[in-house]
Amino acid sequence: MARPEPDAEGDAAGAASRVEVGTGAAIGLTGLVGAVVFSLLMIASASVYEAVAEDDGVAGLDRPVLDAMIRLRTPLSETVATAFTELGTTVPMVVIGIFLISALYLTHRRRTIIVLMVVAAAGSITFTIVGKALVGRSRPPLVDAVPPYEASFSFPSGHTLNSTVVAGMLAYLVVWLAARVWQRACAVVGAALWALAMGLSRVFLGHHWLTDVVFAWLFGLAWLALLITVHQLLLRRQARRPAA
Template identity: 50%
Template sequence: MHTERSAAAADRHVGDVDLTHWRSRAGRRIAGAWAALGKRYGAMPLLLLTLAVGVGIAVLATWIASEVYDAVREADDVAVLDRPVLDWALTLRSPTGDRLVTWWTDIAGTIGMPIVALGFLVGFTVQRRAWTPLVLLVAASGGSLLMTIAGKDLIGRARPPLSDAVPPYESSPSFPSGHTLNATVIVGTIVYLLLLRQSRVVTRVWTIVVGTLFVLSVGASRVFLGHHWLTDVLAAWALGLAWLALVITAHRLYLTALHRGAEPEPGALGRS
């Protein structure tokens, strides 16, 4: 059985890249401060605090995105992209294609994505005998959900007309695309956790390719079905990648704190 420290040691590298090595001066200063705090308070509490701060930053970024979107919408620049792309999607539809795309997009829905996340969560936690995958996936999922809710409440954008949509219809606000945002963050976190334990370059490349294609196809499916405008999907990709970057940075700071001497957490699943 591994301790949290030994599990973290195994997660320090992605290929030849040491995640506890910070190239920029600002990164080194922040990492040094986090390592000092980790020695005093423990690495896991610090990870939880970092993620909590990150959620606040992510929600703030969503508000900023909503303000930018409002400014663009007032200038009618959004319509330049949205309507033509939806009109083109209408020409691609067929009964069989509509059913297949609906099935595919449901994988990233409110039922499908939690099942995917839970399956990987159980696998990661059992395999690694550590709480870190649980913390990262739950935080990533919770943050993306808050960003989705905040964005929809702030913008309140109407979805494309029902006459242009494939049933079943959705009634919640359109901006941002929740399916796309959640898929970007959750699948991105899963890909990151997989990369930490993959030694072969070809395996890592295929993991990234498959994860990227899934996220891109989910976003495309939302436009194809007429459930979202293109700009809803583009915003969801941008916000999702920003939050994913914060989650990965929080984990890197956690690894750095443990590597530089923070004590193992008492909540580890086992002992050596």
């Protein structure tokens, strides 16, 4: 009795179907994980905002933490912290950002690099401006701050929010594009240390309350989680499209 000929077309269709199902599952899982992370970060940032608005909860740590920072100050540490925190102002951040993004673009030649960074930074700046205007919180007293003094509203910390978003997006782009594990690890650790140090410097110098900084960290990470999730979903959707 002759054996039936293998159905090459059927096998190919089955393989394509399995790939389709696997890709669909990956898209669903990516969306779910991204939504959960984004939601948790937004809930956490909202709780910090509520504590500030009602002057209770974690906001009760603002004064004690600032007092502790004041006790740690020395002339040298004030000079170093002031020089570092100046890197978080608009002009240095733009220069640093353009330099690093240009290096990434010239290496990988993907327009998405520029698009993601522009959207991330634009959102961060917008959130900072709107947040300060809506909350209208006063900064710590000038007697507790290290010059040069700042006059804008305190909540949220723009230095911290923008540093978190820009450094975080740069780290994500490296993780996405870099071939070597050590490059990815250095990008993530470097971004985390930059955002952490920038936020702490703002409290150390008396330019912000602790909750201004904590909110900026959480909200900045939430914004990053949203952008990264959307980008990953688009990548998986493109991978799902059949070749022409």
